[in-house]
Amino acid sequence: MSLVNITLIIYIIASIAYIVREIWRSAGTKWVSLGFLILAFCFNLTMVATRSIEAGHPPFSNLYESLVFYACCTAFIYIIFEFTYNFRVVGALASVLAMLILFYATLQDDTIRPIMPALKSNWMLIHVVTYMLGYAAFGISFVTSIIYLVVKPFVRKGEAVQAEREILPRNFDKLSYKIVAFGFPFLTLGMITGAVWAKKAWGDYWSWDPKETWSLITWLAYLVYLHTPLVLPKMNINKSKASVILSIWLLVAFGIVNFTFMGLSYLPSAADSEHIYGSK
Amino acid sequence: MKAETKNDIKQINKGQTNQYERKGSSNKVWDFFCSVKLAVVIILVLVLACIIGTVILQEKTFDEYVARYGYGLATFFKITQLNNVFYSYWFSVLLVLLCANLICCTIKRWRNTFLQTGFILTHLSLVLILIGGVVKFQLGVKGGVNVYEGKSVNYFLTQKIDSKGKLDYVKKDLPFTIALDDFILEKNEPKFQLVSYVKNKDRQKVLEVKLGKRQRVPGSDYKVTVKDYVPDAELKQEPVNLSDKPDNPAIFVKFFGSEKVAAEGWLLAYDRNSYEDKKQNIRIEYILLSSQQELDKAVNSAETANAQLSVSLSGQTQDYPLDLNKVFKFEGTDYTVKMLQYVHNYGDRRPLGEQPTDNPAVQVEINGPEGVETRWVFEKFPDWDKMHPAKYKNLKITCSGIASTYMAKNTLRIYQTPEGKQVLVYIKDKRIVETMPWELEKRYTIPDTGNQVEVSSYFPSFDFKKEVIKKSDEVVMPAILAEVEGPGGKVEDWIFSGNQYATWYTDNNFALVYESTGESVKHFTSKLRIEENGQTVAEKTIRVNDPLKHKGYVIYQSSYDPEAGTFSGLQIVKDPGIPVVYSGFGALCFGVVFIFYIKPFLRKKLKKEVEE
Numbered sequence: 058m059s060l061v062n063i064t065l066i067i068y069i070i071a072s073i074a075y076i077v078r079e080i081w082r083s084a085g086t087k088w089v090s091l092g093f094l095i096l097a098f099c100f101n102l103t104m105v106a107t108r109s110i111e112a113g114h115p116p117f118s119n120l121y122e123s124l125v126f127y128a129c130c131t132a133f134i135y136i137i138f139e140f141t142y143n144f145r146v147v148g149a150l151a152s153v154l155a156m157l158i159l160f161y162a163t164l165q166d167d168t169i170r171p172i173m174p175a176l177k178s179n180w181m182l183i184h185v186v187t188y189m190l191g192y193a194a195f196g197i198s199f200v201t202s203i204i205y206l207v208v209k210p211f212v213r214k215g216e217a218v219q220a221e222r223e224i225l226p227r228n229f230d231k232l233s234y235k236i237v238a239f240g241f242p243f244l245t246l247g248m249i250t251g252a253v254w255a256k257k258a259w260g261d262y263w264s265w266d267p268k269e270t271w272s273l274i275t276w277l278a279y280l281v282y283l284h285t286p287l288v289l290p291k292m293n294i295n296k297s298k299a300s301v302i303l304s305i306w307l308l309v310a311f312g313i314v315n316f317t318f319m320g321l322s323y324l325p326s327a328a329d330s331e332h333i334y335g336s337k
Numbered sequence: 338m339k340a341e342t343k344n345d346i347k348q349i350n351k352g353q354t355n356q357y358e359r360k361g362s363s364n365k366v367w368d369f370f371c372s373v374k375l376a377v378v379i380i381l382v383l384v385l386a387c388i389i390g391t392v393i394l395q396e397k398t399f400d401e402y403v404a405r406y407g408y409g410l411a412t413f414f415k416i417t418q419l420n421n422v423f424y425s426y427w428f429s430v431l432l433v434l435l436c437a438n439l440i441c442c443t444i445k446r447w448r449n450t451f452l453q454t455g456f457i458l459t460h461l462s463l464v465l466i467l468i469g470g471v472v473k474f475q476l477g478v479k480g481g482v483n484v485y486e487g488k489s490v491n492y493f494l495t496q497k498i499d500s501k502g503k504l505d506y507v508k509k510d511l512p513f514t515i516a517l518d519d520f521i522l523e524k525n526e527p528k529f530q531l532v533s534y535v536k537n538k539d540r541q542k543v544l545e546v547k548l549g550k551r552q553r554v555p556g557s558d559y560k561v562t563v564k565d566y567v568p569d570a571e572l573k574q575e576p577v578n579l580s581d582k583p584d585n586p587a588i589f590v591k592f593f594g595s596e597k598v599a600a601e602g603w604l605l606a607y608d609r610n611s612y613e614d615k616k617q618n619i620r621i622e623y624i625l626l627s628s629q630q631e632l633d634k635a636v637n638s639a640e641t642a643n644a645q646l647s648v649s650l651s652g653q654t655q656d657y658p659l660d661l662n663k664v665f666k667f668e669g670t671d672y673t674v675k676m677l678q679y680v681h682n683y684g685d686r687r688p689l690g691e692q693p694t695d696n697p698a699v700q701v702e703i704n705g706p707e708g709v710e711t712r713w714v715f716e717k718f719p720d721w722d723k724m725h726p727a728k729y730k731n732l733k734i735t736c737s738g739i740a741s742t743y744m745a746k747n748t749l750r751i752y753q754t755p756e757g758k759q760v761l762v763y764i765k766d767k768r769i770v771e772t773m774p775w776e777l778e779k780r781y782t783i784p785d786t787g788n789q790v791e792v793s794s795y796f797p798s799f800d801f802k803k804e805v806i807k808k809s810d811e812v813v814m815p816a817i818l819a820e821v822e823g824p825g826g827k828v829e830d831w832i833f834s835g836n837q838y839a840t841w842y843t844d845n846n847f848a849l850v851y852e853s854t855g856e857s858v859k860h861f862t863s864k865l866r867i868e869e870n871g872q873t874v875a876e877k878t879i880r881v882n883d884p885l886k887h888k889g890y891v892i893y894q895s896s897y898d899p900e901a902g903t904f905s906g907l908q909i910v911k912d913p914g915i916p917v918v919y920s921g922f923g924a925l926c927f928g929v930v931f932i933f934y935i936k937p938f939l940r941k942k943l944k945k946e947v948e949e
């Protein structure tokens with residue numbers, strides 16, 4: 058069996074283990090599920106590494122390579138969060154998300170092609186790595202927002218909040234905010250290093266190319282998310298409604314992330330762009 | 338940014354918070370420009386503008402808009418500047434508003450505490466970046482110029498859409514001269530890939546070329562094993578005789594013109610059974626007959642072979658004589674066929690009589706239940722249609738004897754029967770001149786011409802032994818030996834990278850192509866020299882990602898002449914706003930890291946100290 062298939066299967070096992078852990082709630086299951094996810098992450102990382110060696114360049118030169126790396130980052134960021142915060146359900150969906158991204162990668166053309174001169178730069182390395190870490194964090198915030206929106210209708214008002222150390226799904230709105238706050242600097246760094254790289258390679262740090270424009274849109278979408286908590290209270294919107302609005306906004310924003318990443322070839326302006334996967 | 342944060346800060350920085358409430362709370366305009374509400378609204382409008390700017394094509398000529406969207410919309414775009422969103426007046430107004438908002442809110446919230454560093458830096462950095470952008474727009478230039486090797490330029494061209502919506506080039510002078518001393522184009526080693534194609538799934542997949550590895554073709558039951566690889570291969574086809582059974586009889590004929598061999602080659606009874614020499618005006622045919630009776634009939638006839646078209650459908654075959662524009666019905670079906678034209682050498686534009694008989698073909702029009710299909714039928718490539726799209730794929734059409742529509746003045750027929758009767762007939766001007774028996778390795782003189790002919794070998798079961806030889810170790814014309822397993826069993830075949838056509842598996846549903854992925858450019862560099870008043874003042878070899886800077890101008894390697902590789906495309910940029918923008922970039926990076934990583938960390942620490 059190929060490395061990809063093994064990795065995919067371990068992601069699925071990890072996901073199941075997280076669900077089991079949610080039901081059983083015993084301390085031992087924590088390490089089982091986390092262990093599987095870490096294992097899947099290691100396999101995924103091996104894929105990135107072997108590809109990098111085989112191709113002889115950093116493994117982000119086409120959609121296939123970027124997706125494999127994206128899946129890897131998603132697992133990585135989740136694992137960091139699991140060590141930082143104490144939550145469980147998220148793991149099941151995070152593994153599924155990583156698995157889906159990797160599966161989507163397998164549908165792409167995985168031919169190794171020589172990379173074009175403009176891509177040979179250290180700025181490109183920082184640019185892609187920071188972007189992918191940012192995207193991965195937003196993926197996790199997407200998951201926590203879904204869980205929040207699903208759980209929300211079942212939470213009775215005024216119900217006493219358990220004094221456990223673990224974060225409950227009903228408080229995932231705050232958790233989402235923390236995760237976005239973690240990812241946003243990465244997105245910002247990704248955008249700026251991208252601009253600096255473009256300046257070095259093409260002579261202009263910003264030329265309103267569709268890829269640039271959409272990464273700005275993504276950045277602005279999360280910027281809105283970060284500023285709205287300051288606005289909503291002034292607009293007579295109560296706290297619980299505000300949380301729902303913000304969570305829905307995160308779902309939309311993650312949609313924008315993925316469009317920026319993979320959907321730009323559907324734009325009429327894609328043909329002119331140097332940036333877009335699949336247009337050449 | 339969150340409510341609790343404010344409280345923390347208030348707690349920690351007692352005595353300073355009042356400042357933030359005091360400032361201008363009575364002024365409505367001031368409040369408006371300070372509000373986050375405005376910020377959010379502006380950002381959302383910007384998002385919308387950006388989306389429009391990528392959905393509608395930008396900065397095209399007016400004609401292109403008319404062609405794409407129609408005159409009405411094109412005019413609308415022009416008036417609203419939706420054809421140039423990012424440089425439009427309304428977009429500029431948005432950015433000015435954004436700037437005002439950023440400055441006002443920063444002033445309003447300004448407190449001299451360390452924890453505010455991030456907030457101030459991020460907001461002001463955006464102002465800096467926008468100011469830098471304005472400087473670039475007002476004072477910057479960006480253009481390009483192509484320089485030939487050994488030549489120099491002292492100008493460049495910028496592109497612009499003029500007020501009439503037409504593309505315009507503007508020439509800009511440089512305060513120095515750029516000389517291109519040398520241009521080097523480095524290419525990657527050519528790369529090849531093995532592509533599989535499953536027809537009924539319409540799926541293409543690139544397979545690994547790894548010796549001995551059995552690979553499943555995803556989504557199908559085919560398996561491919563690459564058994565051998567030769568980087569620089571040449572195909573040698575050696576004729577061999579497989580057995581004494583006459584299943585593919587062939588003779589080797591030598592044709593002598595005044596003692597010297599003028600032509601020689603194999604004639605196959607069932608395939609390529611004639612040779613035509615237009616210079617000598619002679620045609621040599623090899624005809625296998627099944628019985629003595631047929632032979633007797635044939636040797637007494639000077640008739641030419643009949644040109645005909647054969648059509649088969651589910652095991653049933655019907656033959657039609659070559660008769661242009663006559664509609665023939667395929668009895669028992671709904672199909673009719675009509676021959677539109679024929680040629681002796683497909684693709685040859687010369688008149689029919691001057692064409693060599695290299696690739697005879699007939700163009701056929703088929704009328705069936707699904708309408709009309711027109712296709713070319715090739716005499717020498719009876720399976721051509723298998724590999725190419727056709728509407729009536731189940732209808733197999735072949736043709737034969739097309740070349741004989743051209744009758745050489747002289748024809749030499751070499752007859753043979755399974756019983757071993759061998760007769761030579763010489764026909765001149767459609768009349769039989771001579772008939773005689775022939776034997777192997779004996780020369781016969783053709784009357785009146787002084788030419789001679791000899792059949793030097795006879796292979797009853799002729800075949801080619803394919804042999805691949807390695808010419809060198811360099812990757813020039815690689816070939817692989819691929820084994821395909823599928824419903825029709827195991828089949829092995831050599832696949833050459835130079836092959837135009839796919840290699841099909843026996844079921845005609847699976848094909849392999851070994852193709853070049855295109856030569857791609859590895860590096861291109863230009864050795865540039867800057868001259869002022871005839872003196873060299875700077876020199877550098879530039880490449881993508883490594884430009885030359887001189888007097889505020891930056892010269893980038895941007896393209897090259899794709900055909901001859903003799904000129905270098907340079908991009909020339911001047912942007913005095915760069916220092917401002919880059920300081921903005923730096924401040925923004927530090928600012929976000931401060932807000933989201935350093936500040937929470939410091940706050941936690943401070944809180945702990947306060948508690949203690």
Ligand code: HEM
Pocket residue numbers: 245280284287338339342343371372373374376377379435436438439442446456459460463928929932
């Ligand atoms: C990287 C970009 C940005 C970051 C990281 C950022 C961050 C922040 C933070 C942390 C605050 C709250 C300050 C506090 O609580 O003391 C804030 C407030 C504010 N931001 Fe931003 N901001 C950014 C961009 C913008 C932009 C583009 C605008 C649009 C004009 C904007 C408008 C505002 C306004 C008006 C406030 C004041 C809120 C108030 O007075 O209550 N910010 N921002």
